[in-house]
Amino acid sequence: MASHVVGYPRMGPKRELKFALESFWDGKSSEAELRKVAKDLRISIWKQMGDAGVTYIPSNTFSYYDQMLDTTAMLGAVPPRYGWNGGEIGFDTYFSMARGNAKLPAMEMTKWFDTNYHYIVPELGPETKFKYSSHKAVDEYKEAKEIGIETVPVIVGPLTYLLLSKPAKGVVKTFDLLSLLDAILPVYKEVLGELKAAGATWVQFDEPSLVMDLEAHHLEALYKAYSFLGGLGGIKLIVETYFADIPVETYKTITQLKAISAVGLDLVRGTKTLSLIKAHGFPSDKYLFAGIVDGRNIWATDLSAASAILKDLETVLGKGKVIVSTSCSLLHTAVDLVNETKLDNEIKSWLAFAAQKVNEVVALAKALAGQINQAYFAANAAAISSRKTSPRVNNEAVQKATEALKGSDHRRASPVAVRLDEQQKKLNLPILPTTTIGSFPQTVELRRVRREFKSNKIAEAEYIQSIQQEIAKVVKLQEDLDIDVLVHGEPERNDMVEYFGEQLQGFAFTVNGWVQSYGSRCVKPPIIYGDVSRPKPMTVFWSKYAQSLTDRPMKGMLTGPVTILNWSFVRNDQPRSKTSMQIALAIKEEVEDLEAAGIQVIQIDEAALREGLPLRKAEHADYLEWAVHGFRITNCGVKDTTQIHTHMCYSNFNDIIHSIIDMDADVITIENSRSDEKLLSVFREGVKYGAGIGPGVYDIHSPRIPDTEEIADRISKMLAVLETNILWVNPDCGLKTRKYGEVVPALTNMIAAAKLLRTELASAK
Numbered sequence: 095m096a097s098h099v100v101g102y103p104r105m106g107p108k109r110e111l112k113f114a115l116e117s118f119w120d121g122k123s124s125e126a127e128l129r130k131v132a133k134d135l136r137i138s139i140w141k142q143m144g145d146a147g148v149t150y151i152p153s154n155t156f157s158y159y160d161q162m163l164d165t166t167a168m169l170g171a172v173p174p175r176y177g178w179n180g181g182e183i184g185f186d187t188y189f190s191m192a193r194g195n196a197k198l199p200a201m202e203m204t205k206w207f208d209t210n211y212h213y214i215v216p217e218l219g220p221e222t223k224f225k226y227s228s229h230k231a232v233d234e235y236k237e238a239k240e241i242g243i244e245t246v247p248v249i250v251g252p253l254t255y256l257l258l259s260k261p262a263k264g265v266v267k268t269f270d271l272l273s274l275l276d277a278i279l280p281v282y283k284e285v286l287g288e289l290k291a292a293g294a295t296w297v298q299f300d301e302p303s304l305v306m307d308l309e310a311h312h313l314e315a316l317y318k319a320y321s322f323l324g325g326l327g328g329i330k331l332i333v334e335t336y337f338a339d340i341p342v343e344t345y346k347t348i349t350q351l352k353a354i355s356a357v358g359l360d361l362v363r364g365t366k367t368l369s370l371i372k373a374h375g376f377p378s379d380k381y382l383f384a385g386i387v388d389g390r391n392i393w394a395t396d397l398s399a400a401s402a403i404l405k406d407l408e409t410v411l412g413k414g415k416v417i418v419s420t421s422c423s424l425l426h427t428a429v430d431l432v433n434e435t436k437l438d439n440e441i442k443s444w445l446a447f448a449a450q451k452v453n454e455v456v457a458l459a460k461a462l463a464g465q466i467n468q469a470y471f472a473a474n475a476a477a478i479s480s481r482k483t484s485p486r487v488n489n490e491a492v493q494k495a496t497e498a499l500k501g502s503d504h505r506r507a508s509p510v511a512v513r514l515d516e517q518q519k520k521l522n523l524p525i526l527p528t529t530t531i532g533s534f535p536q537t538v539e540l541r542r543v544r545r546e547f548k549s550n551k552i553a554e555a556e557y558i559q560s561i562q563q564e565i566a567k568v569v570k571l572q573e574d575l576d577i578d579v580l581v582h583g584e585p586e587r588n589d590m591v592e593y594f595g596e597q598l599q600g601f602a603f604t605v606n607g608w609v610q611s612y613g614s615r616c617v618k619p620p621i622i623y624g625d626v627s628r629p630k631p632m633t634v635f636w637s638k639y640a641q642s643l644t645d646r647p648m649k650g651m652l653t654g655p656v657t658i659l660n661w662s663f664v665r666n667d668q669p670r671s672k673t674s675m676q677i678a679l680a681i682k683e684e685v686e687d688l689e690a691a692g693i694q695v696i697q698i699d700e701a702a703l704r705e706g707l708p709l710r711k712a713e714h715a716d717y718l719e720w721a722v723h724g725f726r727i728t729n730c731g732v733k734d735t736t737q738i739h740t741h742m743c744y745s746n747f748n749d750i751i752h753s754i755i756d757m758d759a760d761v762i763t764i765e766n767s768r769s770d771e772k773l774l775s776v777f778r779e780g781v782k783y784g785a786g787i788g789p790g791v792y793d794i795h796s797p798r799i800p801d802t803e804e805i806a807d808r809i810s811k812m813l814a815v816l817e818t819n820i821l822w823v824n825p826d827c828g829l830k831t832r833k834y835g836e837v838v839p840a841l842t843n844m845i846a847a848a849k850l851l852r853t854e855l856a857s858a859k
Contacts, residue, residue, distance in 0.1 A: 095463035097455045101155035101423025107430045115614040140243045147456045153245035154231040159192045162213040165250040170227030173217045183228050194796035205705045212612035219265035226281050232288045251299035252319045272315050290329045298332040305338035313347045324353020334358035336422035338709040339366045358383035362421035385421035392663045394446040395454045397474045418459040424448035428607035441602045443477040489625035496675045504730040510785045516734045526848045527578040532651045533828035534568045534583035561586050569643045579647045582640035590653045591661040595620030597632040621663045628680035631687045638691045650688040650696040655724040660702035671720040678724040697739035718753040725757045748776040761786030765826045767793045777815040790826030799840045805847035823848040
C-alpha cells in the first residue's frame with residue numbers, strides 16, 4: 095500500500111506566500127520574516143500529507159518564485175549581468191533574475207509546457223560556468239527530517255532543464271544546449287551526494303520534457319544522464335514525467351535504464367499510457383508511480399474507474415509494483431476545498447482541490463491493497479452520478495447552436511487589407527499609433543470598492559459612481575499622455591477571465607481557489623461545469639461610458655474563447671473544443687452589442703492561444719483549427735470599419751505564426767521585450783504579415799522603467815523587419831499589476847519614443 099504526490103501548491107491556502115513576498119519586495123518586512131512564512135507553509139504541507147498517510151511525500155517543491163529558477167540557482171548559472179561573484183545565491187541575485195531591478199532587466203519568462211504557470215528561462219552558453227550554489231534541496235529535506243517526516247526531494251531533471259533553456263545573449267541560436275550536459279551532471283551528482291549524506295533514500299527528478307517529440311540524440315542524452323546519476327549507491331531515483339503520453343521510443347529508453355528505480359507516468363492526460371505498458375511491458379526491477387489523480391483540474395476522481403485501472407496495471411506489473419500518485423504536481427490546482435464556504439453544495443460535491451486529491455491518492459492506494467473505505471467510495475460514486483445527471487449541466491439550446499457551427503468557416507466579409515483602409519478612413523490614426531493592452535493599475539482603494547460592493551456593504555449607485563470616477567481618471571491620463579487609442583482601464587474587473595465567467599451561465603466561482611501563475615501572481619480560475627451562454631451584455635455599459643468621455647477611439651475589451659477555456663477549470667465530460675465554441679458564441683453576442691453601441695475598436699484577447707497547444711506535434715493541427723475558428727466566430731459578423739484587435743502573452747509564437755495570421759484580426763499585440771525580441775525573427779525569415787501588429791516595446795512584469803532611447807531603439811528594430819504602416823507601439827501586456835509611479839513615466843517615455851520615430855520617418859521622406 096504505497097502512495098505518492100508529485101508536488102504541492104506553494105502559495106498557501108489563503109495566499110500567505112504571495113503577501114509575504116510582496117511585503118518583502120516593498121521593503122515592509124525583513125528577509126527573516128519572509129523565510130518564517132515560507133517555513134511555516136512547508137511544515138504545514140508536510141504534516142498534512144503525513145497525517146493523510148502519503149508514503150512518498152515531496153520536498154523542494156516549494157519555491158520563492160519558480161522551480162526552474164531554483165535549478166538555475168542550484169547550478170550557479172547566473173547570467174553575468176547580475177554581478178554575482180560566487181557563494182550561496184541570496185535573495186538579491188535570485189529576485190533580480192526573476193523580476194529585474196532598477197538597472198537590469200529580468201530573465202525571460204514563458205509558459206511551463208501547456209499550463210498557465212510561467213517559468214524563468216535559463217540563459218546558457220559555452221562560457222557558462224556551473225557550480226553548486228544553492229543548497230535549497232538539501233536544506234528543505236533536512237528541515238522536514240527535523241520534524242520527523244521523511245521526504246522525497248524533487249529536482250528538475252537535467253534533460254528538461256537544458257531543453258527548456260535558451261542560448262545566452264551573444265551565443266549563436268544554433269548552440270546545442272545539450273552539449274552542456276557533461277558540465278551540469280557533476281553538480282547534480284554533488285547534490286545527490288549531499289542528500290544521501292543527509293539520509294535521503296529516494297530522489298525524484300522531474301522530466302516533463304520526456305512527453306515531447308524527442309530525437310535520437312535527446313534519448314542518448316537521457317540515457318547518459320541517468321546512467322551517470324544512478325551510479326551513486328544507496329539512493330533510489332524516480333524519473334517523473336507528465337502532461338501527455340510518453341512516446342514509445344522514450345518509454346523504451348527510460349524503462350531500460352538500470353540506474354533508476356521508478357518511473358512516474360501521467361495516466362490522466364496520457365490517455366494511451368495503459369495500452370503502452372501492456373504492449374511493451376514494464377521491467378520487474380522498477381516501480382511504476384501511476385499518476386491516476388488529475389493534478390491539472392479540480393474534478394473529483396471517479397474512484398471506481400480509477401481503481402479498475404490500477405488493478406489492471408497491477409495485474410501486468412505484479413503486486414506492490416504500482417504506487418498510486420497524482421498525474422503531475424498539484425501546483426496547477428487550487429489548495430483546499432475546505433476554504434470554500436460560499437460554493438454551491440451540489441457543485442462542491444463534484445470537486446477535489448489539492449488537499450482532497452491527497453486523500454484520494456491515499457484512498458486509492460488502500461483500496462489497491464484491499465483496504466477499501468466503503469463510505470468514502472460510496473459518497474464519491476454518488477457525486478459522480480449527480481454530476482452526470484444534473485439538469486444544470488445541460489442546456490439544449492446551447493447544444494443545438496454549437497452543433498449548427500459545423501461546416502462553416504466564419505470569416506469577415508472583406509480581406510484584411512480592405513478592412514484596414516476602411517478603418518483608417520474612420521479612425522484617422524497617425525503612423526506608429528500608440529495604445530495600451532487594456533488594464534491600468536488596480537489600486538488598494540479600487541479593490542476595496544469592488545470587495546465592499548460584492549459583500550453588499552455599499553449600494554450599486556455608489557459602486558457605479560466610484561468605477562466611473564476611476565474610468566474618467568484613466569481616460570484623462572491617457573489623453574494627457576497623448577495616447578492614440580484608449581482603454582477604459584478595466585477598474586470593474588477582478589480578472590480578465592473571472593469577470594466574464596461571473597456573467598456567463600455554466601460557470602461557478604471560488605473564494606480561495608487561487609493558483610500560482612508566476613512569482614507572487616495568482617489567478618482564481620472559474621469552474622466551467624455546464625453549457626455556456628450569455629444572459630445579458632457584460633461590458634457594454636462601461637465601454638459606452640468610457641467612449642462618451644473622449645473623441646479618441648476607445649477599445650472595447652473582451653477575453654477570447656480559448657483564453658477563457660485555458661484559464662478556467664474546464665468540464666471534462668465533453669471535448670474542450672465543444673466548450674470553446676459555446677464560449678465563442680457568447681463572446682460573438684457581446685462583440686455585436688459593443689459595435690451597435692458605437693464602439694469602433696474591439697480587442698478580443700487570446701493571451702492563452704499558444705499555451706493550449708498540445709505537446710505532441712501530431713495533435714497541433716486539430717487544436718489550432720478549432721482554436722482559430724473559435725476566434726473568428728466571435729467577430730465574423732462585424733462591419734469592415736470595426737477594428738478587431740487581439741493580444742497574446744508570453745510564449746514562443748514563431749511556430750504557429752501562420753495560425754495567428756489565419757485568425758484574421760485587424761491588429762495583434764504580442765509580448766516581445768522580455769524574450770529578446772525573438773518574435774521579430776519570424777519576420778526576418780520572410781513571413782509576410784499584412785495586418786497591424788504591436789510587438790511590446792517594454793516589459794510590464796518588471797518594476798524597471800525603460801528610458802525613451804531604449805524604447806525608440808526597440809521600435810527601430812521592429813521597423814527594420816515590419817512595414818511602417820502596420821506597426822503599433824504598446825507595452826507587452828496589461829498594466830494591472832504595476833503602480834502608477836511606474837506606469838506614468840514608462841508610458842511617457844513610450845509616447846515620446848513613438849513621436850521621435852515619427853519625426854525621423856517624416857524627415858527621411
